[in-house]
Amino acid sequence: MTHAEIAFDRCRDDFPALARQQDGQPLAYFDGPGGTQVPRPVIEAITRYYSRGTANTHGPFATSKETDQLIQATREAVAALLGAPAWWCISFGANMTSLAFALSHALARSLQPGDEIVITQLDHEANRGPWKALAEQGALVREVALRPDGTLDPEDFARQVTARTRLVAVGYASNLLGTVNDVALARRLSKAVGALLLVDAVHGAPHFPLDVVAMDADFLLCSAYKFYGPHVGILYTRPGLLETLEPDRLCTVDPEAPWRIETGTLNHAALAGVKAAVEYLASFGEGSELRTQLQDALANIEARERQVARHYAEQAARIPGLRVWGPSFLALHRAPTVAVTLEGISPLEAAKRLGKRGVLVGDGHFYAARASEVLGLAEGGGVLRAGMSLYTTEAEVDRLVEGLAGLARR
Ligand SMILES: Cc1ncc(COP(=O)(O)O)c(C=O)c1O
CATH class of the missing domain: 3.90.1150.10 (Aspartate Aminotransferase, domain 1)
Incomplete structure (x- = not known):
């Protein structure tokens, strides 16, 4: 075997x-x-965090230092899952939808009259509603057509992306129909006009090996409760990009990535579970490093x-x-x-x-x-x-x- x-x-x-x-x-x-x-190692990791002493971050005592280390280790594990170049590309939030709204608020502050946003008819509302809300800022929101066979129309995609497009928001895979979208096409079209590409990989992350660098995504969102973990939202941002955005944030928050877009205290115990979930996924593959093991595992799972x-x-x-x-x-x-x-x-x-x-x-x-x-x-x-x-x-x-x-x- x-x-x-x-x-x-x-x-x-x-x-x-x-x-x-x-x-x-x-x-x-x-x-x-x-x-x-949820598998036992994830349940145990969450219990262990509480049993060993919970604490907030940045304190000069043992449990706080452990919490800091845990959060960083979880960012590293998720970076390995997504193929991100560094742990500081990974931010956390309550769920994918909250992170998408946080990004939408940030983008709203930089929109110019006449800017356009491209969404699709196939996507989950979490990858439509936050961008449709940008119409309140005067943006024109365009929709790529869904064909009766459950795939997006590539010709219509090319029509909807124009010189005014600022953001293309597309799903990696449909949670309704199972369609895997042509993210490479979305990247080619958005890049040609200098638009950002955001990928909703909530339905992709549990089923496919992902590589944010190969995808050339500016943003990628997913949610740990869809891949055997607890309810935590995950945002990958291309290095250097988060610092150019103005998300809702307290003046006391670190202005650098990954903290810039995170609000309040994270769910530390759940983050322990996210790390355990990534390690659990990895156990389905072989490899000398966590990244290669995860790539192999996700190919096996697929x-x-x-x-x-x-x-x-x-x-x-x-x-x-x-x-x-x-x-x-x-x-x-x-x-x-x-x-x-x-x-x-x-x-x-x-x-x-x-x-x-x-x-x-x-x-x-x-x-x-x-x-x-x-x-x-x-x-x-x-x-x-x-x-x-x-x-x-x-x-x-x-x-x-x-x-x-x-x-x-x-
Ligand atoms: C494809 C897709 N995108 C986004 C979401 C929203 O994720 P969350 O519940 O983490 O906000 C879901 C949840 O079902 C989903 O399936």
Whole structure:
């Protein structure tokens, strides 16, 4: 067996929540895109922080020094996950949405009349709302069109980016449909006009090896609770860029990166969990350094989840009246997140019935409300979304498929 096969075999025991039962059946968690389950090393790291003595930063005593060291070590671990050149490129916040609003407030202070912002119809509202708010500053907010196959229209992308564009905000992967966007195209187009590129990698970070340098992103956002950690938002900023922005900040805050955009006291215990989550991800790969181990691990996770998601999409597509939305598994690079609709039953009703069988799937638009509207899904209550995580098994998928087939036969 390979290192990765052993790790995937073992991992079911790492998550206490996977042992939870309902009416004698183990719960099958398919809502990873809404937040994954948490492995024991992460839970223990959080408990350890509190047990050893909590403290605020910059004090001349042991627990405070430990807190400072922990925060820095967590920035280093996240930098390794994202391929950032240094720990000080990584800032933390309550969640991705708060960090996006913090950036939006900062950008608002430097906008000129006639400036334009480009967002997409596919993105989660967290990567649309903060930029749509810039219209209040007089910015023109343009939207890249979503095609019926669940991909962004590249020609429309080229049309929307103009000489007036200041920022292009695009998702790495869609939390609704699993589409992986052409970030390289977004970079080429934004660079050609001197615009900033912001990537929402909340749905990318759990499933793919990421490299902010190769992506050439100016900003990248993600959220640790989507990759087996606690609720902490993460912002990567290109070296030198944060110091040029004017975020909301107290005069007492260090004006340098990474602190410049951070407000108040961070959640130190949760940061201990973020570091443990990155190390946990790394355990699925091999390598001489944390960065190489993480790259290998995420490639293994991508391959494994893709196989399980494909198994689901193929089985589900056989169910009469069921439609799979989003890009095909055969042709495209794609996240293991599968949206379906079933004729004659609303996504909410289907999710409720599956939930009664211990199969936990979500329903609705999952905050990708514009995409749901454009695809004509909004009126029917959106989609039923099943997300594969590194702990998802084909046996769990078979339970989901069996449940769906039962609903289709009603
Ligand atoms: C693609 C995507 N972007 C942004 C967010 C918002 O993240 P947060 O909850 O950390 O604000 C989510 C959350 O579901 C998401 O899936």
